[in-house]
Amino acid sequence: MGDEQPVAASVQSNFLMLEEHDKQLMRLGMLAERYFVDDPNTCLLKLRQLTEGLAQLLASKVGLFVSVEEKQVDLLNRFQKFDVLPREVASLFHSVRKAGNDANHALSGDHRTALAMLRFSWQLCVWFHRSFADDTFRSGPFLPPRPPVDESEELRQELEQLRDELREHQASQCETSNALDQAIAQTLSLEQERKFWEDFAAQAERERFKLEERLSALQAAHQGTPAQSIAKFAFAMQTAASTLQLSEADTRKIIDQQLQQAGWQADSRRMTYANGERPKRGEAKAIAEWPTESGPADYVLFVGLRPMAVVEAKRRNLDVSSALQQAKRYSRGFQGSAETELHEENWGLKGEFRVPFVFSANGRPFLRQLATRSGIWFCDLRNAHKLGHALDGWYTPVGLNELFKRDESLAHQVLRSEPFNYGFPLRPYQQAAIQAVENAISQGQREVLLAMATGTGKTKTCIALIYRLLKAKRFRRVLFLVDRSALGEQAANAFKDTRMESLQAFADVFGIKELEQQQPDADTAVHIATVQGMALRVLFSSDGAPPPTVDQYDCIVVDECHRGYLLDRELSETELGFRNYEDYISKYRRVLDYFDAVKIGLTATPALHTTQIFGAPIYNYSYREAVIDGYLVDHEPPLQIRTKLSTTGIVWRAGEKVAVYDARSNQIELFTTPDQIRIEIEKFNRKVITEPFNRAVCNFLASELDPYSRQKTLIFCANDPHADLVVDLLKRAFVRCYGSVEDDAVLKITGAADKPLQLIRRFKNERTPNVAVTVDLLTTGIDVPEICNLVFLRRVNSRILFDQMLGRATRLCPEIGKETFRVFDAVRIYEALQNFTAMRPVVVDPSISFSQLSRELGEVSGDDERELVRDQFIAKLQRKKRHLGQAQARDFETRAGMAPDAFIQQLRAMSLPAIADWFTRNPGLGEILDRRGEGPQEPIYVSTHEDELLGADHGYGQAARPEDYLKAFADFIASHSNTIPALVTVLTRPRELTRKQLRELALELDRQGYSEASLSTAWRDLTNQDIAARIVGYIRQAAIGDALLPYAERVDRALNHLLMHPPAGTPWTTPQRDWLKRIAAQTKANVLVDREAIDDPDLIFRREGGGFNRLDKLFNGQLQPVLEAFNDALWISPSESAQP
Secondary structure, eight states, X not given: OOSOOOOOTTOOOTTGGGGGTOHHHHHHHHHHHHHHHHOHHHHHHHHHHHXXXXXXXXXHHTTOOOOTTSOHHHHHHHHHHTTOSOHHXXXXXXXXXXXXXXXXXXXXXXXXXXXXXXXXXXXXHHHHHHHHTOTTOOOOSOOOOOOOTTOOHHHHHHHHHHHHHHHHHHHHTTOOHHHHXXXXXXXXXXXXXXXXXXXXXXXXXXXXXXXXXXXXXXXXHSOSOHHHHHHHHHHHHHHHHTTOOOOHHHHHHHHHHHHHHTTOXXXXXXXXXXXXXXXXXXXXXXXEEEOOTTSOEEEEEEETTEEEEEEXXXXXXXXXXTTHHHHXXXXXXXXXXXXXXXXXXXXXXXXXXXXXXXXXXXXXXXXXXXXXXXXXXXXETTSTTOOOEEESSOOOHHHHHHHHHOOHHHHHHHHHHOOOOXXXXXXXXXXXXXXXXXXXXHTTOSEEEEEEOTTSOHHHHHHHHHHHHHHTTSOSOEEEEESSHHHHHHHHHHHHHOEEETTEEHHHHXXXXXXXXXXXXXXXXXXXXXXXXXXXXXXXXXXSSOOXXXXXXXXXXXXXXXXXXXXXXXXXXXXXXXXXHHHHHHHHHHHHHHSOSEEEEEESSOOHHXXXXXXXXXXXXXXXXXXXXXXXXXXXXXXXXXEHHHHHOEEEOTTOEEEEEETTTTEEEEEEOSSOEEEOGGGBTTTEEEHHHHHHHHHHHXXXXXXXXXXXXXXXXXXXXXXXXXXXXXXXXXXXXXXOOOXXXXXXXXXXXXXXXXXXXHHHHSSOOSEEEESSTTSSSOOOTTEEEEEEOSOOSOHHHHHHHHGGXXXXXXXXXXXXXXXXXXXOHHHHHHOTTOOOOSOOOTTOOHHXXXXXXXXXXXXXXXXXXXXXXXXXXXXXXXXXXXXXHHHHHHHHSSOHHHHHHHHHHSOHHHHHHHHHHSTTHHHHHHOOSSSOOOOEEEEOOOOOEEEEEESSOTTOOHHHHHHHHHHHHHHHTTTSHHHHHHHHOGGGOOHHHHHHHHHHHHHTTOOHHHHHHHHHHHHSOOOOOHHHHHXXXXXXXXXXXXXXXXXXXXXXXXHHSOTTSXXXXXXXXXXXXXXXXXXXXXSOOXXXXXXXXTSHHHHHHOOHHHHHHHTTTOHHHHHHHHHHHTTSOHHHHHOO
């Protein structure tokens, strides 16, 4: 480290804790404090250097350090990409960075800014120390620097407040004023102090050049992938962030900066009412401490002379959502004057609000997990039924003015009278879908999900919906989000080509911005963008390209919003910016949350995360409905292609020569296998390259497909090299069948192909290619009605993706006589997705690290959760143990005390509390297992085993036919009907079944592989009847032969039966009949209603009926018998229920 100079014991500083991490950073902090008095500009420059070094030190600890030359903004953006920094911490880093840049480039910097940045930098250093050294560190209050000679009144007040906080802390620590005087007396003499700081600055300059060397060494010490290193420290960093302490002055400084960034003039210390600040025509001002009848408002936002919003500012750790009430009070109490222009009307139920909008903020970025304590809360007081909600930023003056001009009530009146007479016909279900969305929006719903089967015209429906919303002036600008460029181009063409009214296309009426245009103009009505591109603009902005404002779009339409199958896809280079599925969804959600907009999601296949974001679909038009209605074509039963290798697998016996492809050297290597190797069909084309299998399949396909037909074919391959192989083999097979074939008849269309978007257009619009071979580029959102054949040469593990693939061929095409489409299944994909005995991996998400599982084993408390995590750890270790490098295996045995196999056996034998205790006492095992690059690569075998076609049959697979599944379910029910108590109740005494019993039974059946959804699917596949019979209905049908009826129908029949046959023989009163109907409605929703349900505070019975005791009185003390009679009536036969 060189000739280190010790820090004088009597020198006080806010940055002494950094000595444990890096003395150079400590020096920079202390020098910034020193320069504050005489040179605030240099103070800011030193703070910028300090926080840059702190960020680089953090990067080296989590495996992300590149170079000290990397720009701070780029490093902070990479932190955001990898979710390293909590958002409130990132916000402080950016504040110091921007102030330092201004000081460097504009030679700016006043004492108030320098003081605020000193406090921000101090908080960042405290956060870093708590994250990486001592999570219990207590810093005490900020030590205020000496005041400058020419301090302003505002600065004097701020410094005095900080000194008061210090005195209070010292008093609380039982320090007397004498002790404080003694400490002051021990300070250095002026001459000593001058000499100390000169030497200190010189040493800091000498050490500056050694920083990169130390950071590189730290980076090497924290080996492993960035994700694993981040996971190691993530909890500590987040916990430390929750302890950040920002004063009211700090909070005001942050809010001032945020308002300035949004286009407001803001300075809460100088731009106050008391200082004479007043609104001015043509300017947008945030004037602080504006007097009202009930006290001064923290800010009033003026556009010109008009007050547009009241802002209530709170300290960071205070609840921000409830502060809206205080802002509302100031809106009521706002008084007009000659210096302002009041609005022509007041708002609210009693006309009590004089300012139309209110905000509340505490300077904290919006965190969904702390929604009421973060973000900028906003409420539109013009509508008493509008709820307050959190924003990720401030409205701009223009945005707030545009919002004020909008009359939502009038817009919805216009929509209700707007006809559907456009330049293209809208089918009845499309009109119903549009009306459902408009109704939901009119009722205040801000997230809307529209589910329509692939091929039912979502794009046309969407264009008509957006046109109507813009025409009625319900929205000003719509962001149309897609997940890939091809879909964006397709949407842009549709907007430009679709005729709306008076022969005008949509784009002739409303301005459109396409993918390549990043910024909308003032007259842009629809802006098309990809999720990835918008994430870059919102989350990874730079000084030269600031993020969009939260009011840039007031409606977001997300096409193909499901995205539930990312792990099944080969990611494009754009998508590789997202680490995994969770990372994609996290940033996808952040983009949607960022704008203050109504969100409309369009999908054919809602996924779990889709409903978590948009809610349940407000309208659903299914594939089966569309087929029955004649809007889509059905497919024939899949044609299963069986070859010798797909049936028996590929086997190398012990001692045989095996060829292995090395992707790193692009060479084929031979080795003699000591053990038998068997590769089954699900690994074909991924784990093994098998040209004979693909040749056998292609030869069969050539006999079934006509390359000169107008019917087109889409083939799904495992990866890009596999697609190249299939293209070549299929062309050769066509030549054998037809004598010759055009070279362009079969083309690969993947992301790796030359100009893939042009190839997609050719496939859609021209005769050739007749056969497209793809991986993922054509799995979703591409409309080619002529597709009549789908070929699966790859397995997928997602039903959503599989449905999307099937959706490529469902569109009508009467021009070529298309009545059905065919599915060729060469990899038993139906078996994989429908086989009830298929083993599902315990660790579904491969991105879950050993480090995370190890940490959870020590942290989770419930036995069920702990057992699940243990099983996940063991399953992941079973796969990993075969690929440990020598050093990794040695380190594992050193830490665990045994080899992996023995450790797995020990985990299985240990009690769950003992496992938690072991992982708590022995940290670091997960990090060892997460290390990469030491073990051998997963081998890719090359098979030359001969193959031949055995046959092609329609069906569901030998082990996965729906009748087999339902028979196995019936056998399970029969063999357990006397051993599972709830099952006995369902079969013999359904009137006594409780919600708790039903839940336990459903969980047990789900563990055995018999979920309600699976049973419903099997029944539908077997009978072509889509019956929502609920789990109890399937059980009774399997066990005692009850008719399988829709559960809602059973409930309606039970209700009618009970209404006609009162248990006591006394006719029902009107209130009793009304509550019976509510019981029926809740039974449809929750399967059954028992006493527990009647007292459930979340259900209508407790909220509106007062609970069981009150409703029991309404039913003359007979509510329990009534509930039992209702549950009994659910299971009587239709003929019995119809008897008078």
